Amino acid sequence: MSLQGKRVVVVGGTSGIGLATAKAFLEKSAHVIIASRSAEKLSEAKKELGENVEGYELDFRSDEKVAGFFSKVGNFDHLVVTAGEGAMGHFSDLPVAQVREAFDSKFWGQYITVHAALPYLDKAGSITLTSGVYGIRPPKGASTLASINSAIDGLVRGLAVDLSPVRVNVVSPGIVDTPIYSGMPEDQRQGMYSQISQQLPVGRVAQPEDIAQTYVYLAQNGFTTGTSVLIDGGAHLV
Ligand SMILES: NC(=O)c1ccc[n+]([C@@H]2O[C@H](COP(=O)([O-])OP(=O)(O)OC[C@H]3O[C@@H](n4cnc5c(N)ncnc54)[C@H](OP(=O)(O)O)[C@@H]3O)[C@@H](O)[C@H]2O)c1
Numbered sequence: 001m002s003l004q005g006k007r008v009v010v011v012g013g014t015s016g017i018g019l020a021t022a023k024a025f026l027e028k029s030a031h032v033i034i035a036s037r038s039a040e041k042l043s044e045a046k047k048e049l050g051e052n053v054e055g056y057e058l059d060f061r062s063d064e065k066v067a068g069f070f071s072k073v074g075n076f077d078h079l080v081v082t083a084g085e086g087a088m089g090h091f092s093d094l095p096v097a098q099v100r101e102a103f104d105s106k107f108w109g110q111y112i113t114v115h116a117a118l119p120y121l122d123k124a125g126s127i128t129l130t131s132g133v134y135g136i137r138p139p140k141g142a143s144t145l146a147s148i149n150s151a152i153d154g155l156v157r158g159l160a161v162d163l164s165p166v167r168v169n170v171v172s173p174g175i176v177d178t179p180i181y182s183g184m185p186e187d188q189r190q191g192m193y194s195q196i197s198q199q200l201p202v203g204r205v206a207q208p209e210d211i212a213q214t215y216v217y218l219a220q221n222g223f224t225t226g227t228s229v230l231i232d233g234g235a236h237l238v
Pocket of ligand 1: 011012013014015016017018035036037038039041058061082083084085086105106109130131133172173178180181
C-alpha cells in the first residue's frame with residue numbers, strides 16, 4: 001500500500017522514536033503532521049524534518065486540546081502515537097499519584113487521541129500505538145509500565161475488532177537510545193546502555209530508526225491488525 005501523499009499524524013513526533021518515525025514516513029513521500037507540548041521541540045523538529053511538515057502544540061492528556069487539534073488537522077489517513085511518559089519505581093515505593101500520572105499520560109493520552117481522531121480518520125487507514133517490552137518482561141521497578149503497556153496491548157486487540165475496517169496495531173520497543181533518558185547523567189546513561197547491550201542477543205540497544213520502520217510497515221501492510229510488534233533486540237528471551 002503506497003504512502004505517497006497520504007496524511008500521517010505522529011503525536012509525539014518531535015523527539016526520539018516519533019521524530020524518527022516522522023522521518024521514515026517522509027521518506028515514503030507521505031505528508032506528515034507532528035504534535036507535542038513543547039514549542040521549542042516542535043521548531044527543532046521542523047528544522048530537522050523540513051518546512052513541509054505541519055506542526056502543532058498539543059498536550060494529549062486533554063480531551064479538549066486533542067479534539068481541537070484534530071479539527072485543525074482535518075481528514076487524514078494514518079495515526080501514529082509515540083507520546084507518553086511512564087514511571088519507574090518499586091511497587092512499594094512509588095506513590096499512587098505518580099502511577100496515576102503515568103496512566104494519564106501513556107495510557108489515557110493514547111486512548112483519548114484515538115477517540116478524538118476517529119471522525120477524521122480514513123476507513124482504509126490505520127492506527128498504531130506504542131507500548132513497550134516491560135509489558136511482558138518487566139525488570140524490578142517496572143510494575144507501573146508493565147501495567148500500562150499490557151493495557152495498551154489489550155486496548156489495541158479490542159480496537160482492532162471495534163474499529164474495523166480501520167486497522168489498529170501497537171509497536172512494543174525494548175530499550176532505545178532516545179532523549180527519554182536525557183534526565184540521567186551522561187556516564188550513567190552510557191553505563192546503562194552498555195550493561196543492557198551485553199545482555200541482549202543483538203549486542204546493542206536500539207536506535208530510534210530501528211523502531212521507526214515498524215510504524216511504516218504497520219501503516220502499509222493492509223492485512224495486519226490487532227498485532228503487537230515486539231522489537232526488543234531479544235530482551236524478552238534473556
Ligand atoms: N526509549 C525507550 O527505551 C523506550 C522503550 C520502550 C517504550 N518506549 C515508549 O516509546 C514512546 C516514545 O519514547 P521515546 O523514547 O521516543 O521518548 P522521547 O524521546 O522522550 O519522546 C517522547 C515524545 O512524546 C511527546 N510527549 C510527551 N508527553 C506528551 C504529552 N502529554 N502530550 C503530547 N506529547 C507528549 C514529547 O514531546 P513534548 O515534551 O514536547 O510533549 C516527545 O515528542 C513512549 O511511549 C515510551 O514509553 C520507549
